[in-house]
Amino acid sequence: MQALIELTATAVPVEGANIDTDRLIPARLMRNPRDAHRSYGPYLFHDQRFNADGSEISDFVLNQPAYRDSKILVSGRNFGCGSSRESAVYALLDYGFRCVIAPSFGDIFYSNCVRNGVAPLRVTEEEATRLRTSLAQAASPVVSVDIRALTITGPDGHVYNADLPPFQQTRLLEGIDEVEATLKISDKIDAFESRYFAAHPWLRDGLTEGGA
Amino acid sequence: MNTLFDKIWESHIVDSDDDDNHLIYLDRVLVHDLSFHVFNHLRAAGRRARNPNMVFSFADHFVPTVDREPDVIRPEMQEMVDLLAKNSAELGIRSFGLSDPDQGILHVVGPEQGITLPGLVIAGADSHTSTHGALGCFAFGAGVTDITHAITTQTLWRPRPGNIRVTVSGKLGFSVTGKDVVLKIIETIGAAGGTGHVIEYAGEAIENMSIEERMTVCNMSIEAGARAGLVSPDDKTIDYVRGRPSAPTGKDWDMAEAHWRSLATDSDASFDREVTLHADDIAPMVTWGTSPEDAVAVTDTVPNPQDEADQNRRAKLERSLDYIGLSAGDRLTDVAIDHVFIGSCTNSRIEDLRAAAAVAKGRTAKVPAMIVPGSVPIQKQAEREGLDRIFTEAGFQWREPGCSMCVAINGDMLEPGIRCASTSNRNFEGRQGKGARTHLMSPAMAAAAAVSGRITDVRELMR
Ligand code: SF4
Numbered sequence: 001m002q003a004l005i006e007l008t009a010t011a012v013p014v015e016g017a018n019i020d021t022d023r024l025i026p027a028r029l030m031r032n033p034r035d036a037h038r039s040y041g042p043y044l045f046h047d048q049r050f051n052a053d054g055s056e057i058s059d060f061v062l063n064q065p066a067y068r069d070s071k072i073l074v075s076g077r078n079f080g081c082g083s084s085r086e087s088a089v090y091a092l093l094d095y096g097f098r099c100v101i102a103p104s105f106g107d108i109f110y111s112n113c114v115r116n117g118v119a120p121l122r123v124t125e126e127e128a129t130r131l132r133t134s135l136a137q138a139a140s141p142v143v144s145v146d147i148r149a150l151t152i153t154g155p156d157g158h159v160y161n162a163d164l165p166p167f168q169q170t171r172l173l174e175g176i177d178e179v180e181a182t183l184k185i186s187d188k189i190d191a192f193e194s195r196y197f198a199a200h201p202w203l204r205d206g207l208t209e210g211g212a
Numbered sequence: 213m214n215t216l217f218d219k220i221w222e223s224h225i226v227d228s229d230d231d232d233n234h235l236i237y238l239d240r241v242l243v244h245d246l247s248f249h250v251f252n253h254l255r256a257a258g259r260r261a262r263n264p265n266m267v268f269s270f271a272d273h274f275v276p277t278v279d280r281e282p283d284v285i286r287p288e289m290q291e292m293v294d295l296l297a298k299n300s301a302e303l304g305i306r307s308f309g310l311s312d313p314d315q316g317i318l319h320v321v322g323p324e325q326g327i328t329l330p331g332l333v334i335a336g337a338d339s340h341t342s343t344h345g346a347l348g349c350f351a352f353g354a355g356v357t358d359i360t361h362a363i364t365t366q367t368l369w370r371p372r373p374g375n376i377r378v379t380v381s382g383k384l385g386f387s388v389t390g391k392d393v394v395l396k397i398i399e400t401i402g403a404a405g406g407t408g409h410v411i412e413y414a415g416e417a418i419e420n421m422s423i424e425e426r427m428t429v430c431n432m433s434i435e436a437g438a439r440a441g442l443v444s445p446d447d448k449t450i451d452y453v454r455g456r457p458s459a460p461t462g463k464d465w466d467m468a469e470a471h472w473r474s475l476a477t478d479s480d481a482s483f484d485r486e487v488t489l490h491a492d493d494i495a496p497m498v499t500w501g502t503s504p505e506d507a508v509a510v511t512d513t514v515p516n517p518q519d520e521a522d523q524n525r526r527a528k529l530e531r532s533l534d535y536i537g538l539s540a541g542d543r544l545t546d547v548a549i550d551h552v553f554i555g556s557c558t559n560s561r562i563e564d565l566r567a568a569a570a571v572a573k574g575r576t577a578k579v580p581a582m583i584v585p586g587s588v589p590i591q592k593q594a595e596r597e598g599l600d601r602i603f604t605e606a607g608f609q610w611r612e613p614g615c616s617m618c619v620a621i622n623g624d625m626l627e628p629g630i631r632c633a634s635t636s637n638r639n640f641e642g643r644q645g646k647g648a649r650t651h652l653m654s655p656a657m658a659a660a661a662a663v664s665g666r667i668t669d670v671r672e673l674m675r
Contacts, residue, residue, distance in 0.1 A: 017528045018403050018503045022640040027619045030246060031274070031292065047642050076524055078404035081437060082640060084339040086249065086355035104404055107439050108339055108353050115357035129524065167233045167371065178357075179259070182235065182365045185227060189262075189367060192226040192237055199223075200331075200471065202464035203239060206266040 001117040003175030004147055007098055009071035011143035011155075012061055013132035019075055020082035021109060023048065025091045027083075034090055041094035043087075072099045072143050074132050077125060080109025089116045099145050101152060101162070103128045114168045117175060119147055122163035131160065147172050215477045216444045217375050217410050220350045224333045232372045239332035239349075241267045241362045242318050245274045245292050246621075247337045251299035253360040262366045264304040268327055270318035271296055271310045274622050277584050277611035280310065286623060303363070314457075316587025316613045319343035319557035323427065324587055326456025330445040330472040335362045340557050340637065341440075342433040346426035347453065348445035348475055350410070353434065373439050374408055374484040377477075379415035382491035387670045389567070390425035391559060391635070391654035393417060393489075394432040395497035395507040401487060403505040406438025409484065412477060413443050417491045423452040424561040431558045432637050435504035444476035498544050498667055499639045499652040501532030506639070508544065510657065510669045516540035535641050536649050537629070544667050547651070551632040552577070552662040553644070554655050555584030555611075556618035559635035562590050564655040569599040571659035571670060577607040578665035581658075582624070584616040608662065620644045633661035 029043045048060050056063045062070070073092070079102035080088060089112045092100070098118055103125040105113075113120040123131070131154050135141040138155035145152050145162065147169060152160040164172075171178070182189075197204045214222075227235035243250055247269070254260070261267050274292040276285055285293075293310045300307035308315050314325060319340050322328040330348035334341060337359045344351035354368065362368050378397055398405070411433050418426065426443045433441030443449075450469055453459050460468045495509035508515070517529035517540065533539065538547065554560070554568050565585060583603050585591040591613055594600055600610045617624040618636035620643065626632055628647025635658050636643075639650040651667060660670040 015524075015527060016531060017524055018505075020503075020638075020640045022638065022643050026642050026646065027621045028625070031288070031621065034249070047646050052646075076528075078407070078437065081403055082339065082434075082638065084337060084353040084355050085246075086357060089355070104407055106437065107407060108355060111358060112355035115355065125524070165371065166231050167229065167369070178369065179257070179361050179364050182361065182367060182369075185235075186365070188227050188235075189237070189365060193366075196223075196237060200468075202460035202468040203332075206239065206263055 001115065001175050001177070004098055004117055004119055004172045006144070006146050007071060008142060008144040010067060010069050011072035011074055011135055011141055012067040012070040013135040014061060014073055014075040015132065017076040018078045018081055021080055021085050021088040021106070022082055024080065024088035025085065030085060030087050038094035040087060040090040041096070044091035044095045066141055069096070071096050072101065072145065073097055074101045074128060074135060076128065077103045079105050081106035084108045086112045089113055089118055093118055101128065101131065114171055115178070117172065119145065119164065119172050121145065121152065123152065123160050127160050134158070213478055213481055215375055215481045215483065216348060216412055216442055216475055217350060218481070219475050220331055220333060221372065226367055233369055234372060235367050236333055236370050238335050238362055238366055238368060239266060240327060240334040241359065242270070242322060242334065242336035242338070242341065243267070243359060244270045244272055244318050244337060245296040247359065248295055248299065249356045250337060250359050250363070251303070253356065254303070254363065259364045261303050261305060261363045266366065267303065267305040267363055269296055269300045269305055269307040270321055271308065271315060272317045273615045273619060275310055275614035276622055277614050277616045277624055280612055289622060313588055316590070317557045317560065317615055319431065320560060320586030320590065323347060324456070324589060326453060326459035329453060329459065330449055331475050335359065335368055339434045340431050342438070343427050343431040343557055345430040345433070345440050345442040346423055348443060348449055348472065350440055350442065352440045373410050376406060376409045376411045376485045376487065377483040378411055378413050378487045378489065380413070380417035380489045380491055381415045382417060383420065384417050384491045384494065387496055387656055387674060388494055389654045389656065390421055390428035392494055392497045394429045395499065395504065395652065396489060396494045398432065398436045398504045399507040400489065401436055403435060403503050404437040406433060406436040409438055410440040410442060411436065411438045413441060418443060419446065422563060423448055424563045427561070428558055432504065435637055445472045446476065496654060496657050496670055498657065500536065500538060500544060501529070502535050502639055502641050503532065504637065504639060504652060506532055507652070510544055510667065512544060514538050514540055514542040514544070545669060547667045548631070549633045549661045549666055550579055550630045551626060552579060552581035552658050553617040553632055553634040553636065554582065554658050555586070555616050556636035557586065558637045559655050560584060560586030560590065562593050564635065565590070565594045565599050568655040568659040569602045571656050571674065572606040572608055572663065573602045575606055575663040577662040579662060581608045581662035582611055582617065583608050584611045585613045587613050606663070617644055633658045633667065
């Protein structure tokens with residue numbers, strides 16, 4: 001995954017609480033392969049963005065000229081609730097988003113964001129509302145985020161504090177491949193398995209040859 | 213002094229960092245026919261399963277519920293089913309494919325086969341993995357990258373979640389079920405009420421529930437934002453697990469049973485938060501909006517957004533009503549229904565089918581109504597009990613097992629504007645088809661809606 005340290009880009013306000021993963025990407029599109037060209041971008045908010053004939057629904061916020069090139073999304077409480085579908089994050093990423101700002105997130109969506117180099121930043125409910133309002137009013141809806149300092153600078157120059165735990169912050173800053181990192185401590189997993197299966201012998205069938 | 217969750221968590225820690233993140237050992241990893249990205253990642257990185265015997269795959273999301281025989285199945289569905297079989301064989305894992313005699317929805321088949329056991333940690337490539345917690349294990353959903361990590365290393369990094377106990381005291385009334393209880397809980401704590409936490413369900417009403425009903429409750433924990441739902445193992449849990457195909461036997465069983473009995477939350481254990489509900493206050497529930505938290509008693513009316521002081525909440529309610537096509541003050545029992553779906557990992561077990569059949573018996577469905585069992589063994593059991601005949605005589609469609617119209621990607625999909633009484637778990641916009649409107653309820657309530665053509669208080673119908 002690609003590291004993320006700082007980002008200054010257009011930000012789009014998406015109003016609403018509980019924006020679920022079915023809205024981020026309808027399930028029926030998930031059968032499609034994702035190719036090297038980041039092909040999930042058109043699926044993002046598909047049913048709100050496009051009519052049945054494929055034409056754009058002009059009043060959906062992402063179709064408005066000011067927000068087309070957004071890389072930062074600001075929304076309401078419990079953003080990304082619902083399904084575990086990582087394709088919701090693929091759709092965001094393939095569209096160009098690297099950062100989502102909201103008062104709270106669905107837990108699984110939150111992990112999926114970090115695993116793909118998309119920063120899920122928490123701010124308070126009041127601040128999220130304030131930021132969305134200032135984006136709607138700004139001539140140039142540009143926001144800067146600093147993942148090291150954990151700050152968000154709005155189009156009016158107001159600085160917001162972002163909440164991101166150290167575990168997630170480190171992964172984003174360093175673009176860590178977690179599987180590689182865990183494989184480096186396989187000896188700890190080996191040791192755990194020896195203890196664990198000795199204490200829970202009825203589970204030992206789970207181990208294949210070469211295990212503990 | 214420990215909760216069920218504490219005991220499971222502590223016994224699965226492989227490694228820890230300084231900020232209460234832990235590398236957790238996984239006893240089971242579950243994937244399904246929509247998990248093809250996982251297999252692609254593994255292949256691209258040249259990685260194998262660390263313990264293939266602990267990984268299981270299930271054909272459920274894409275399987276047709278009619279016309280699934282080799283010559284008539286739609287090619288795009290056959291393709292997904294074949295892909296799962298090929299990927300599973302390559303990885304060397306046990307796969308419950310389309311023609312398997314035990315095929316079904318992963319959250320139904322896992323417990324049914326004894327793959328799910330008390331005390332385990334289970335990661336599934338699906339958010340409703342929380343279902344399995346009804347057996348007293350810690351089971352949670354995860355995305356593609358995490359499941360790839362899980363298969364490769366048999367572990368996952370997780371921050372330690374908080375721990376909520378929801379106690380439902382007293383006895384549930386006539387025709388009030390686990391589905392109504394969990395909808396009431398979500399309405400009470402909200403769709404984000406459990407974020408960052410696991411929820412243990414306790415109290416007389418939960419103790420009195422069958423394991424199947426507890427699965428319905430744990431299933432929808434994710435709709436309250438929780439990472440998982442759990443119920444402490446008791447005699448019912450032990451009886452449920454005994455004799456299942458993958459359950460331990462002989463001396464192993466005796467050791468396992470002793471261990472499982474030690475897992476229940478200690479009487480003096482403390483939780484980060486306690487929520488108490490009284491069974492007397494719970495009626496059959498129905499959702500009126502587009503989030504599972506938009507639930508009310510069937511006897512109620514649609515709430516008025518104008519009563520909501522908070523501007524963000526008011527906007528959310530207005531949007532929900534606009535999508536669902538109802539107005540403030542509408543009585544739920546006046547709402548006409550176009551379609552009925554009884555199925556999904558929430559409510560497709562034998563008890564659910566029995567409850568629906570009791571309502572359907574001797575009546576006639578006024579709208580198209582489908583019954584989709586959760587697995588082949590459940591389908592067979594229902595047929596042995598004659599439930600299939602009750603349904604077909606009442607004009608319901610008796611289908612083959614799978615996720616079906618819960619997620620509407622197998623060909624079972626609703627047209628825009630169609631209003632569906634559904635026993636599934638999500639009433640999100642577009643969930644059952646673009647523009648389709650979903651009202652969540654219990655199997656008995658859904659059957660009552662089918663035979664009356666509108667949302668109906670099943671207590672009135674069955675009195
Ligand atoms: S029945 Fe629905 S919620 Fe359950 S696993 Fe299938 S798609 Fe997911």
